[in-house]
Amino acid sequence: xxxxxxxxxxxxxxxxxxxxxxxxxxxxxxxxxxxxxxxxxxxxxxxxxxxxxxxxxxxxxxxxxxxxxxxxxxxxxxxxxxxxxxxxxxxxxxxxxxxxxxxxxxxxxxxxxxxxxxxxxxxxxxxxxxxxxxxxxxxxxxxxxxxxxxxxxxxxxxxxxxxxxxxxxxxxxxxxxxxxxxxxxxxxxxxxxxxxxxxxxxxxxxxxxxxxxxx
Ligand code: GTB
Numbered sequence: 712x713x714x715x716x717x718x719x720x721x722x723x724x725x726x727x728x729x730x731x732x733x734x735x736x737x738x739x740x741x742x743x744x745x746x747x748x749x750x751x752x753x754x755x756x757x758x759x760x761x762x763x764x765x766x767x768x769x770x771x772x773x774x775x776x777x778x779x780x781x782x783x784x785x786x787x788x789x790x791x792x793x794x795x796x797x798x799x800x801x802x803x804x805x806x807x808x809x810x811x812x813x814x815x816x817x818x819x820x821x822x823x824x825x826x827x828x829x830x831x832x833x834x835x836x837x838x839x840x841x842x843x844x845x846x847x848x849x850x851x852x853x854x855x856x857x858x859x860x861x862x863x864x865x866x867x868x869x870x871x872x873x874x875x876x877x878x879x880x881x882x883x884x885x886x887x888x889x890x891x892x893x894x895x896x897x898x899x900x901x902x903x904x905x906x907x908x909x910x911x912x913x914x915x916x917x918x919x920x921x922x923x924x925x926x
Contacts, residue, residue, distance in 0.1 A: 715749055716736070718770055719732070784816045815877035815878040879903075
């Protein structure tokens with residue numbers, strides 16, 4: 712049984728770990744499953760062979776035996792569901808950890824993505840300066856209650872879980888904005904995630920791809 716994921720041949724972030732293959736690598740490292748990586752160019756992502764794996768022509772994808780799936784939520788859930796280490800055994804605790812995965816993807820990530828898009832794509836628009844604070848407010852609208860809920864706990868619900876893996880992955884995207892520093896417990900939460908040996912291995916693996924000479 713071989714697990715193969717796809718990742719950018721060259722990530723636009725130059726290896727900062729922000730492309731979504733990092734969260735899949737991290738999950739696989741947490742559960743101790745070896746994996747192979749097939750690197751794809753932006754052009755190859757839109758060609759039929761890749762579109763058969765990912766209808767939207769994106770990375771990452773995940774293949775294991777006859778199974779081919781996409782969407783990091785589904786991939787990380789599949790890994791957590793099949794291999795021990797990322798979801799509790801207790802049914803209620805497991806349901807709560809899965810809830811945090813969905814909260815990360817459906818509730819916290821959208822305004823963070825919107826902020827990233829505004830900064831990247833809308834800077835030259837005449838309404839940029841007026842809109843930016845509105846978008847930032849929506850991010851604060853998610854971070855403030857998340858910070859309150861986390862309090863001084865290490866993780867969102869008991870031991871580290873796939874819910875934390877996904878939430879930390881989502882919050883990492885805010886690092887460059889400085890917004891995270893306004894919530895010291897969230898900044899410390901993200902730092903705890905990054906300090907995990909499995910995260911470090913995942914980060915280093917994607918960095919190695921992006922630092923390798925172009926070939
Ligand atoms: N909802 C999907 C999932 O979670 O799997 C989203 C997948 C997705 O957005 N994939 C991106 C992609 O393939 C790469 S991760 N984009 C190419 C395309 O759509 O044509 C998003 C990403 C890209 C780059 C950076 N960066 O350089 O900072 C960060 C995140």
